[in-house]
Amino acid sequence: MIELTPDQKRAAEAEGSAAVTAGAGTGKTRMLAERYLHHVRSHGMTPLSIVAVTFTEKAAAELRSRIRETLSSKLGDEKTTAEVEAAQISTMHSLAARICRDFYDLAGIPADFTVLDEINSPLWSAEKFEEAVSGIDIEIAEDLGYKWLVGVLKVLLRDPIASEKALSLGAENWRQAIDEARIAAITDVKSSECWTVADRTLRDCCGEQGDTLENIRADVLAAMAADHPETAIAELNGVLKSFKSNSGSVKKWEQSSLDAVRSCLSDLKSAVKATAEIAGLAFGPDDEEAARRIPPLADAFRYVRDYIAAAKLREKVLDFGDLEHYALQILRQPEAIEHYSLRWRAFLVDEFQDTNAVQAEILDRLTKGASLTIVGDEKQSIYGFRGADAGVFTRIREQILNERRGIEVPLSLTFRAHAGLVATMNSIFEPVLGAMHQSLEAHRSESYLDHPFVHSAIVEPAKGSSSRQRQVTEARYISAQIRKLHDEKGVEYRDIAILGRRWAPLETYLTVMSANGIPAVNAGGGSLLETREAQDLYSMLSFLADPHDAIALVAVLRSPFFAFSDKELFAAAKHLSKDVSWWDVARQRPELGRAAAVLQQILNVADHSSAEQILRLADKLTGYGAVIANMPQGVRRVADLNGVYDLLRRLETLGRADIFGTKRYLRELYETETDIPRPPLEAGEAVTLMTIHRAKGLEWPVVFVPDLGSSHRGDSSPILVDRDLGVAFQIESDDYEKAEPAIHKLIKLRNKKREAEEARRLLYVAITRAKDTVFLTSAKDKGFDLDILRPGLDAAEIVEETIPFDEANAIAPSPGDPPPFPIPLRSNIAPVGIGLRELPVTALSVYARCPKRFEFQFVDGHPGLSDGFASAMLIGTLAHLALELDISEIDTLKEMSPGVADDALASALALAARFRSEAVYSGVRSNGIEKERRFAFTFGGLNLRGTADLIGSDFVLDYKTDAEMHPDEHRFQLWAYARALGKSTAYIAYLRNGELFRFDEDDLRSFDADALRLADGIHDGVYDATPSVEVCRICPYQKICEFRAVVEVAVPEDTQD
Amino acid sequence: MARIVRTGLIPILPEEIGEGTLLVTLSSSLNIAPGTPSRRLNSLAADVVRGNRLSVATAAAARQLLKRTIAGEFPHEDTGALAKRLSGVLAIVLRTGIDPSKLVQFGSERVKRLGKTVIAYRNALRARNLIDAAETLHFAALSEPKRMRMVIIGHYRARKEEIEFIDSIADDGSVYYLPCGDAGFFAANRHWADHLSEKGWQIANDDAGQASPGNDIALRFAGAGGLGGQAQAFEYPDVEAEVRGTLAEVKQLIVDGADPYSIALVARDQSIYAPAIAAVADEYGLPVRIDHAVPLGSTATGGFIRDVIEAVSGDLPFETTLRLVMHGFGPKLTPEKLGEARRNRISGVERWSELLPELANMSWPERQRMDSWIADLRRLLNAFGVRQKAARRSAQLVAYNTFLDALSAIDPPEGDRDLSFEAFAAVVSDILSDESTKLRPARAGVALLEPKNIVGAAYERIFVLGMAEGVYPKPPSEDPVVDFYERKQLGANGVRFAEAAEVARWEELSFYFTLLAARGSVVLSYPKIVENGESVPSSFFQRLGIDKVPMAAERTAASSLEEQRRTLLRYANAVDDPAMDAARTQFAVESRRESSLPFDEFDGVTGVPIDPSTRTWSASQLTTIGQCSFRWYAQRLLRLAPPEEMQIGLDPSTRGLLYHKALEIAVTKAKDAPDIRSATLEHLDAAFAEAELDDDVNLPRLPNWEVERQEQLRDLRKAVAAADFIFEGSRVVGIEQKFEDVWQGFPLVGFIDRVDNTPNGLIAIDYKTSGSVPKGAKDRAGKLSVDVQIPLYANVALKSLYPEGTLGDSAYYSLTKGKILRSVKADDMEKLNMLAEDIHQILDEGSFAVDPDDAEYACTYCEFETVCRKGPRLRRKSRA
């Protein structure tokens, strides 16, 4: 094992708290494990007193594994190492869940709640929202508008805690915030470098009078000097608008002045433009109106939120957000803090930059008085959209340094990229990240690939080309590069990743690569329910839930379930009429007969099968899955198909397995646009395509970051939630104008800025996934990400390659079939019959009666439909007990069988008494030497077990309490008793009838061959029915058995009533 | 003769058990010494208990009693919830014989509560001559049972109560197998072996002797050498692949003659693996025995019962009741009645039972005695015939019986007090979460076991699935009542709960015994993706010296019809598979759809020409076909329409109808007034009310209609009040004016919402409920820029209706924006004529391609996305 780097060592062995900034690939997991060891070894802690918090389950598993390894190799104390298993090493959610479980009473939540994970939570909520909304106060709904309200509430409920905070801010400080923002923006621009430069340059240089640029220069200077700043900025913005990069005539200027003036004006123009947007904001009547709406909106929000929260408590479920919320509530109480401070003395928190405000407060409260180590990288904070707050990292770091007297350690030696690539990355990100930038050093000096290590390529901006066409061109370039890497440089496909900000364009890259024979896999972006496969299954379920759903039926008929042509369908449609539905037509028209037969077959079992079973049956009957698996991206499609099955299983655990309920549920998910992620997929020997967010924590030798030219849509939501300013929205006023209050604009601008910042970090994450080489590509020569990166690319002197545009090649090609599956060497498709081995002896009698009944009872474990026998059986059991233990007093028997009715006890005792007193039994009674002998018996490959009621020196006896006597059926059982125990005679004592039936040695011998035949049948799983009125009449399975003989006497149903 | 503890790492089991010696095994299915009767420790102990004239409480009775105890001790708590919270640790206390009074004496607040509960609960049990199942062994050990000579196999994990019981019952000559090694995870075993030795047992540390290959792997895990035998290890992409790979292998073995009962599947987390294995095993036709149980609430039966309760508590609301009725166990509605229920959004017992008389059984009182509640529920379930329906699948009937049994076991502490429905509902919901039922009751087939259930067994081949970090070994979870920290504190006071390390070691120990159960081979596998997240291989691999787990090789056998089809689909092989031919065709069709080849007969091209003159055309039809010809085809030729479904709010098209109708009525009344606008406003309320009842509008019942109605009416008033509604000096000359004409070969029929005679001439006004100009048909560049309606109304309809009149600027009027959206333009007709040409071509060729505009705006409100199969594939199609 390599030594720790000095920085890692400093962090790991810090005496107090520590804040560690860990650049990409700098070995923080290793450092954390060593820190853990240090706590144990040098601070005398046990694993149970150390808490480690990670961002994902996988990270927790990895960390635990690393800690275990470190402790077991360096500590040499087995017990302590074993305690690591029980240590709190988990995600924040699990930690919060534990706190909620420990102190459910302090939070007022049910003690036995279950946790809804990220997928089950939206499944659960979809059902409740509708209910909740219908209870909103009518006046509020009227006042705010019902439709508008529903839309807004959906947004607010995504993060109820943040929304509550924002709503409770009200609108009081809007006016002030707007004023401050305005002043701040103006102050900022005036103190900015471009302003100073412009001020100086414009004073120093001038052109000839009358020149446009000279006029602009003078106007700009005047506007810059004006003293009413707000109007001046607007004016200045107006003047600057007339400035173009080619303003001014060369003849009227000195060249150097011209350049300087143009350049500073261009900088100033964009700075002033941004400022003017804010400087133009003023609190106005629209804000008044918006402010007026906040209180009723808050009321409605709270009503719905509380309704849903109450439903959660009632149904005892909590989602991740709730866990954090309640955990925090708990930790606000000293009792809880005291509890945990006894237990936990050190905390290690990974990925701290992704912590949200609630989590930060939870940690803050828990770690008072304990040692705290946070590890994070502000540059990799990319979860702002989920509420992560990178500012938290800075705050806690300050706290560690100042209040906890801890230390700060940057880890900057990366083990991922090689020196050449690291140098380039440093140059790129210095200007891109600004103050946040941290230079990395490389542990590895050599590279497996040649210089340059960062490529940049942009599609030629050909006139008239559409963005779709340019995207295909970009895709062809990427595909060609990958082919080259693979064929010429020997790079494996699995060592290459394409990471996109958005999912959509990746689809095009996939198609093109697949057409070029490059194996590539969507590792799991996008929404499961939107996939073709999910929609096909949904159509199938919809049809089964309601065969008259014509759209569903025709969708199924056209889909790969059947693939009827439109020619056929069109012809069939002629037979439709008001009274003849599509389903009728399908059943009547021979051309559609194939489908109708299959669908009918499925419908026949639909009522008693789960949705998953039904869909698997549909696959079996049609070959749907086979088609899907052979299509381009077959692996992905199959994974999606399995993802749907998995989703159905989840619904099943929520108690929704039937077709109709499942279909309704899915419909709700579609309608509420619930995002169920597609299951992740292992790329195997293929190029990986995934979103940057998912790529966090992963690495590849070669990374492509494409689509840099796309424009960023930003948050155009009409409702915005801001943690400092509250909730803002656009309003539709009486005169139909959609008005945008200044506060909405302000928040929008702030969000835009925040998103731009996050975009920088996202690019950082993407590019730093690479170990050897990075390719940056773009379909346009300008774009949101490209513009951000440009200064960095310039600084790193990266040559920009142009990808030529060729219209002929700008349509996406056919994806091309994936390589076929290898032909299976063996075909094991026939079902295997597996018989039984372990049986009670009584099973022999059942098999003798009817093997089918045996199958129901012993193989399927089917309880049957006749509990008319239940009370009879109970009496039998009690009579056996009374005989075994020599009980004759009702009270004694009652003591041993609490809850049994007196008449049953009495009947049982009466039966026992008959055996004890009646003359027929006197012989066996006096010769009996042992009761209740358990035995096991192996024969014909079966292991039989049983209990003999009474044994004599040469006989065995079985009590029966049945009303009717069937010695013929019971003979195999008795045969087995005798053979197992080596007795020559077997008796049945029919207690109800006062009879004793005897099988002697000859009788028994005559059963040998039959018994062996039975055993063979049971062993091999042969269960052919042998129906007859006699047998079926008393069979508890007659109602459900398709082979039953016609029986009239019904077995009593549910006699427990 | 002495009593012997055999502590060898690999128990050398006796060939034969001597006469008069009892064989005691951990479970009946250990595959050990078949033909010798064996007993379970627990059942021996139960005999002892019975001899003491006590009996072991059934699970349901015990739970009831515990709840009752808790209700008495902590009257303000949710008894069901608290019972669940306490039951785990309470069982530990009872099982191990911890003195509850010590808990009260030394414990924290929460542990004191536990102690009190245990005392009260035990008293309650004894008062009824019962003991809890958990305390059987401990109790029996204290009752000086009659000693027997025995051989005890499979109790390889030393547990205090078992050791004590064994010590108390085993007679001279008994042998107890308790493997002990040097590895840390044997610590507890070593401790108890020492304990027994103090009690006079002899320790026999037998040599391992001839280890089987599987044993050899176990030894390696225990750090005790191993002769080089190694487990096979495989990595699979995900759980599905892992299960398929494993079951395929198992099936292969059985086909090749292996005894199915000599093979075991082992998975630590059954909730992940049991359903996955069940599904694949069904597909493979490979019987598997699965012991995994699930809560009643997550079975079809449980879901149905929950729906019943939910429906009753909401007085039969539409959605829940519909779900209930249409459930496989429900009474079902005919298609007609289903339509009726949907249309009228039926709710309430009365209206529902008009539709379905069975539902009259759902009218329940507010309060009644518990037994009456139970009777009501049973009556309802009987009326639905749930029992017979459930009987179609054994698992469902088992679940249903379990539910009924639990219901019968209810023994309300309140005696015969009346209870509210909510209280009853809570009882039912407790049953649904407390009781569990087997996922599969089937008893034949290859066993799927949890590691703890394979201890002491013997199998030829063992497959351990799910060997991922966090899954196996599974981190022990803290008990919320007595956590590991407190266990240490209590330990100092002589109260001994298993501590963290001991609990953790059990995972290792169980893995050791899992390996030990293998006589022949061991296959270990893990999925790279589990539960939608990436996983890390289990540390157990490394402990066996397997540093890198190789990817499982490509499968070489098809194990089901489905798999065979999947692999052979693209070969011409003849196979015995009725669906193969069809599947091959389906594949060819779908492949072509996904390719860049032009649209064909499977993509809307019927090839049958349609003569436009034989149909009538409206502006909206022309727009539709001009937006996406497939959509028109689906609507008009395939005559597809969605089934009626309820909406949370008013859907746009009904809203349009409602607005139009209301305006039609109001304007008709107002058109001759001097001020048409204010007269319309005057009539509007009444007109709106009339429109609501209109058959054509067919307004559905909406959950929040009262609220929404006000809003709609207000919007409409606003629209009428707006300046653009009617121009100064105009007269209304036509309302809903019908026109018919043939244009470009299309017989047109339409209704103009309003014709006004304005100072600038006659104009057609078309009301729109949307706020933006309606998207037109596609132009040849693929943009929806061709407006159809207004140009047609203005240039064709008005001309034919008023041949003499001068024409003004016809326009759309937005009822939601209160203004004119778009008026006719000069180049409208030119574009329209090109469109007509395009449509003629489409109809002539019968070629209804899936060809929406580039931005796919046409698809936004289209209902046929599942039919047309649009998607990224359209980017590969060049426009015809």
Ligand code: SF4
């Ligand atoms: S979804 Fe789009 S492409 Fe499909 S039929 Fe409708 S409009 Fe056409």
